[in-house]
Amino acid sequence: MRAAYDIIIIGGGVTGAAIARELSRYKLKIALLEKEAELAFGVSKSNSGIIHPGTQNPPNSLKGRLCVQGNKLTKQIAKELGVDFKEVGELIVIFNQADLTRLLEIKKEAEELGVGGLRIVDRLWLRKHEPNLNPEVYAALYAPTAGIISPYRWVYDLAENAARNGVEIFLEHKVIDIRQSGSLRLNAAASRFEVLCSQGNREVNSQVSLGAKYIINAAGLYADEISGMVGINDFTIKPRKGEEFILDKKREYLSNHIIFPLPSPISKGILVIKTSDGNPMIGPTAQEIEDKEDLSTSDEGLKKVLEGAKRMIPSIDENDIISYFAGLRPTAGKDFIIRHEDKAPGFINVAGIQSPGLTSAPAIALMVTNLLKNNGLKPRKKWFFQKYRQRTIHLFDIPFNKTKELMKEDPSYGEIVCRCEMVSAKEVRDAIKRGARTLDGIKFRTRAQAGRCHGGFCTTRIMKIMAEELNIPLTEITKRGEGSEIVKENRDSRTA
Amino acid sequence: MAAAVAAQKAGVKDILLLERDQYLGGILNQCIHTGFGLHHFKKDLTGPEYADRFIKQIEAIRDIEVSLKSFVVRLTKDKILTYLKPGKLEEIKAKALIMATGCRERTREMTHISGTRPAGIYPAGLAQKMINIEGLLPGKEVVIIGSGDIGLIMARRFTLEGAKVKAVIEIQEKTRGLIRNVVQCLEDFSIPLYFRHRIAKIYGKDRVEKVLVENTVNGETFELPCDTVLISVGLIPENELIEMACVEIDKKTNAPVSKEVNKCSIEGIFVCGNSYKVYDLVDNVTRDSVKAGQMAAEYLKGLK
Numbered sequence: 072m073r074a075a076y077d078i079i080i081i082g083g084g085v086t087g088a089a090i091a092r093e094l095s096r097y098k099l100k101i102a103l104l105e106k107e108a109e110l111a112f113g114v115s116k117s118n119s120g121i122i123h124p125g126t127q128n129p130p131n132s133l134k135g136r137l138c139v140q141g142n143k144l145t146k147q148i149a150k151e152l153g154v155d156f157k158e159v160g161e162l163i164v165i166f167n168q169a170d171l172t173r174l175l176e177i178k179k180e181a182e183e184l185g186v187g188g189l190r191i192v193d194r195l196w197l198r199k200h201e202p203n204l205n206p207e208v209y210a211a212l213y214a215p216t217a218g219i220i221s222p223y224r225w226v227y228d229l230a231e232n233a234a235r236n237g238v239e240i241f242l243e244h245k246v247i248d249i250r251q252s253g254s255l256r257l258n259a260a261a262s263r264f265e266v267l268c269s270q271g272n273r274e275v276n277s278q279v280s281l282g283a284k285y286i287i288n289a290a291g292l293y294a295d296e297i298s299g300m301v302g303i304n305d306f307t308i309k310p311r312k313g314e315e316f317i318l319d320k321k322r323e324y325l326s327n328h329i330i331f332p333l334p335s336p337i338s339k340g341i342l343v344i345k346t347s348d349g350n351p352m353i354g355p356t357a358q359e360i361e362d363k364e365d366l367s368t369s370d371e372g373l374k375k376v377l378e379g380a381k382r383m384i385p386s387i388d389e390n391d392i393i394s395y396f397a398g399l400r401p402t403a404g405k406d407f408i409i410r411h412e413d414k415a416p417g418f419i420n421v422a423g424i425q426s427p428g429l430t431s432a433p434a435i436a437l438m439v440t441n442l443l444k445n446n447g448l449k450p451r452k453k454w455f456f457q458k459y460r461q462r463t464i465h466l467f468d469i470p471f472n473k474t475k476e477l478m479k480e481d482p483s484y485g486e487i488v489c490r491c492e493m494v495s496a497k498e499v500r501d502a503i504k505r506g507a508r509t510l511d512g513i514k515f516r517t518r519a520q521a522g523r524c525h526g527g528f529c530t531t532r533i534m535k536i537m538a539e540e541l542n543i544p545l546t547e548i549t550k551r552g553e554g555s556e557i558v559k560e561n562r563d564s565r566t567a
Numbered sequence: 568m569a570a571a572v573a574a575q576k577a578g579v580k581d582i583l584l585l586e587r588d589q590y591l592g593g594i595l596n597q598c599i600h601t602g603f604g605l606h607h608f609k610k611d612l613t614g615p616e617y618a619d620r621f622i623k624q625i626e627a628i629r630d631i632e633v634s635l636k637s638f639v640v641r642l643t644k645d646k647i648l649t650y651l652k653p654g655k656l657e658e659i660k661a662k663a664l665i666m667a668t669g670c671r672e673r674t675r676e677m678t679h680i681s682g683t684r685p686a687g688i689y690p691a692g693l694a695q696k697m698i699n700i701e702g703l704l705p706g707k708e709v710v711i712i713g714s715g716d717i718g719l720i721m722a723r724r725f726t727l728e729g730a731k732v733k734a735v736i737e738i739q740e741k742t743r744g745l746i747r748n749v750v751q752c753l754e755d756f757s758i759p760l761y762f763r764h765r766i767a768k769i770y771g772k773d774r775v776e777k778v779l780v781e782n783t784v785n786g787e788t789f790e791l792p793c794d795t796v797l798i799s800v801g802l803i804p805e806n807e808l809i810e811m812a813c814v815e816i817d818k819k820t821n822a823p824v825s826k827e828v829n830k831c832s833i834e835g836i837f838v839c840g841n842s843y844k845v846y847d848l849v850d851n852v853t854r855d856s857v858k859a860g861q862m863a864a865e866y867l868k869g870l871k
């Protein structure tokens with residue numbers, strides 16, 4: 072056994088990262104295990120990025136309660152960590168008077184959950200505040216506390232702060248088995264669990280085992296498999312696919328709010344979304360599928376999304392689409408499953424974290440902390456918890472005179488690498504220092520390659536910086552980890 | 568470069584040439600095949616050779632100041648431009664401005680090709696840069712989408728580099744490229760070219776594994792295993808800067824709305840080369856860019 076921990080968190084998505092950050096307040100030895108090359112490469116990278124206000128959830132559901140609390144906590148923690156959280160507000164629109172009853176019901180349900188500031192707005196208000204909206208919209212429910220955040224930067228910054236406070240993060244550590252020591256009595260020194268991981272590098276596939284007193288299972292789409300490893304098999308995770316389409320930043324002010332239709336029983340419908348990077352987005356679809364790795368988009372998905380979005384904003388144009396992706400919601404029935412497993416003492420499931428999981432994450436973290444406390448853990452707060460984090464610098468969101476100043480410190484702020492999003496060599500190097508190891512990791516952190524030319528211009532430039540900073544050959548640089556190498560051969564080194 | 572030289576010859580004394588790359592020449596630097604200069608120099612040159620002839624001229628002219636690694640990030644309608652270079656952020660005002668910012672490639676995303684998004688899907692120009700400039704081979708079993716000149720030339724390049732080009736897929740009924748390129752780049756190497764076909768789906772988790780090809784006439788499909796998909800589906804003039812300055816832009820082509828070659832809706836801003844419209848031949852880019860230099864010189868005389 073390599074080392075023993077008080078707590079092992081399995082899964083480095085937003086759930087795992089938020090839990091890690093919350094628990095890092097305490098004097099505990101904590102490890103976070105993630106099978107991918109970087110954090111946030113699971114569900115947390117492909118979603119709508121909305122911090123929901125707490126509307127559209129059943130009144131007595133767990134996710135309903137956690138969503139409302141999560142919205143408030145996200146706002147506060149984002150400030151502490153220097154992450155952009157924009158409270159843009161949302162509108163749920165209806166097209167005829169008959170739907171007003173349902174809209175009022177949604178309002179009442181949300182108010183019972185504690186959502187504040189809700190009101191019905193009429194055509195006149197909409198014309199003034201949302202000029203591109205279909206004039207046939209009859210009225211809308213306005214929820215001012217809805218916000219947007221960059222989901223991956225959120226995960227990276229939560230995790231960075233957790234690491235700063237002592238959490239150990241292990242990437243390319245895939246949990247393949249968990250063994251329980253027979254004794255159920257918690258002895259201060261002994262681990263109750265032995266967590267077996269296969270480690271990184273496919274060729275030199277090695278295994279390690281780590282000991283833990285408590286395990287928190289936040290493995291997203293694979294939470295059922297992890298739970299099965301301790302003999303808890305009473306739920307399965309079914310993926311529900313959502314395809315999303317991103318529009319050119321030139322259309323940033325297509326809408327001023329996030330726009331929803333009336334929700335259906337399984338989804339919130341096709342939305343017009345604002346993203347924290349400025350690009351509008353339309354989607355997502357909702358389709359039950361079998362394969363947990365199927366992230367493909369489809370012609371039908373595009374058609375459905377365009378239809379849905381154009382119904383609300385008719386001027387949306389297919390030619391404005393610059394990118395698209397699919398994400399899989401990890402569903403286990405209708406609600407989240409967050410509980411201590413009495414049959415496997417010390418094991419906490421955090422499963423079925425479908426939407427609004429991004430919003431709920433900090434509230435889930437508090438709930439998990441309480442579950443730990445109620446099940447034998449007596450954590451003591453650290454004397455000093457570093458709750459702040461210095462804001463990451465992005466040239467695209469600071470004024471030119473600030474850029475000028477920065478350049479005096481480091482001239483490479485003036486070396487532009489990505490032409491579409493204006494990202495400098497310095498920002499790319501910083502991203503690598505903060506943990507980026509792949510081209511996608513650089514993209515998520517800096518936006519380089521995320522603009523309209525899709526890396527046509529900057530890919531080779533970024534690869535060279537990575538090779539230099541990480542001291543690896545160009546042939547080892549990947550898009551998102553082992554197996555996704557960008558190039559097959561380096562001619563220069565072959566002839567050399 | 569052609570516009571700068573022509574403007575100087577027409578009497579302009581104070582010319583600044585801004586280039587974001589570390590060398591002059593633009594896209595020509597990665598076009599190591601021949602076929603450049605047949606009209607202008609009456610010689611069959613490679614791209615870098617063609618560029619080099621202009622670089623030598625520029626170097627010999629004192630009135631032209633070259634600033635490399637200089638990235639223009641903002642332009643106003645009063646011709647004030649802001650550029651970044653290592654260690655510097657400059658704001659300058661031009662009396663006349665010639666925009667020769669070239670073009671970018673249309674992407675997979677703009678053509679809405681369904682499927683997954685693994686490594687191995689590249690714009691053809693990026694693959695060209697990787698091979699010709701960086702010495703990197705992006706893939707070994709290649710399917711190319713689009714039969715324009717860049718797609719055709721890359722089919723030959725990959726073959727010469729020892730990769731297998733499985734097919735070129737073209738949705739139209741004929742090629743947009745030069746006939747000489749179809750013969751010299753595909754037929755000479757027995758690379759199949761499918762007209763009226765499209766890629767219906769890309770498969771693969773980490774790296775491209777195969778594509779689904781669909782006959783657009785009868786809907787029949789077949790699969791082609793491959794590790795790389797090159798996207799060569801056209802070019803778009805790069806005009807975000809003049810758009811920022813509120814120059815009127817044609818939304819379909821991304822070129823400036825224009826009544827006369829090199830002109831746009833703002834007096835004193837001239838647009839030439841691939842940013843004015845996408846050209847097939849560099850000789851024609853040179854011809855019209857010379858005109859742009861002269862037009863700018865005329866305009867400046869008119870100001871006095």
Ligand SMILES: Cc1cc2nc3c(=O)[nH]c(=O)nc-3n(C[C@H](O)[C@H](O)[C@H](O)COP(=O)(O)OP(=O)(O)OC[C@H]3O[C@@H](n4cnc5c(N)ncnc54)[C@H](O)[C@@H]3O)c2cc1C
Binds near residue numbers: 111
């Ligand atoms: C299309 C779409 C749109 C959405 N929009 C929103 C929204 O706007 N607002 C909102 O609040 N929510 C939204 N959601 C929901 C939200 O994205 C998820 O609830 C949230 O990201 C789940 O995070 P997670 O950390 O639980 O899962 P994940 O991010 O998947 O994290 C789990 C991690 O565990 C790792 N893992 C799995 N197995 C193992 C193993 N054996 N060993 C080690 N590591 C392992 C995975 O690689 C993964 O990184 C959306 C979801 C989708 C699909």
Ligand SMILES: Cc1cc2nc3c(=O)[nH]c(=O)nc-3n(C[C@H](O)[C@H](O)[C@H](O)COP(=O)(O)OP(=O)(O)OC[C@H]3O[C@@H](n4cnc5c(N)ncnc54)[C@H](O)[C@@H]3O)c2cc1C
Binds near residue numbers: 585
């Ligand atoms: C793959 C390919 C094959 C070709 N083959 C042939 C052939 O065989 N024969 C032939 O005759 N023609 C061929 N052509 C066509 C011809 O080479 C090009 O049309 C021509 O070179 C374009 O020149 P340009 O100056 O307009 O654009 P570019 O060469 O693209 O120059 C634009 C320059 O502007 C710079 N720039 C852009 N934005 C900024 C900014 N914001 N700040 C600072 N600098 C900026 C760029 O870095 C670049 O150097 C080919 C073209 C391609 C792409």
